[in-house]
Amino acid sequence: MPEPPKQVEATDLAIHLIRVLREKHGPLMFHQSGGCCDGSxxxxxxxxxxxxxxxxxxxxxxxxxxxxxxxxxxxxxKHTHLTLDVVPGRGGMFSLDSPEGLRFLIRSRVFDDNEIRELREAGRI
Incomplete structure (x- = not known):
């Protein structure tokens, strides 16, 4: 069975910032905020x-x-492909990107019908 579509990817700029932050802070993790203090x-x-x-x-x-x-x-x-990107600005108050003058941002697109079928077959959605 083919590999299902990735549900999250990152731009080259985001990967560069991840590597800068990893060098400073060690292994990282991301959590997509659902609102509250730092929006989404x-x-x-x-x-x-x-x-x-x-x-x-x-x-x-x-x-x-x-x-x-x-x-x-x-x-x-769940029907949306997420792309982690970077733009100038301050990140969320608790996020490691905040002091860098850059902030992570999510760009998204809806999966097409074939991608949704593949994700369902793989048990991802």
């Missing part, structure tokens, strides 16, 4: 600093770093 920003933490549990799902990895989202939020986004 992807948040970057030292790996293990943000506790994930049964209410979270790992969508994949970006440059080897795990990327999570809450299960309830995933129900709304």
């Amino acid at each position: 920003s992807p948040m970057c933490y030292p790996r293990g600093e943000f506790m994930v549990g049964d209410s979270d799902i790992q969508l994949g990895e970006v440059d080897g770093e795990p990327f999570y989202m809450s299960r309830s939020q995933f129900e709304y986004w």
Whole structure:
């Protein structure tokens, strides 16, 4: 069976920032914020600093770093491919990108019918 489509990927700029942050902080992790204090920003933490549990799902990895989202939020986004990108500005107040003058940002597109079928067959949605 072919590999299902990736649910999250990163741009070259995001990968560069990930590598800068990893050099400073060690292994990282991402959690897609669902609102509240930092809107819907992807948040970057030292790996293990943000506790994930049964209410979270790992969508994949970006440059080897795990990327999570809450299960309830995933129900709304499960038909959407996410691309982690970087733009100038301040990141979320708890996110490691904040002091860098850059912030992570999510760009998205809806999966096409074939991708949705492949994700369903793989048990990903």
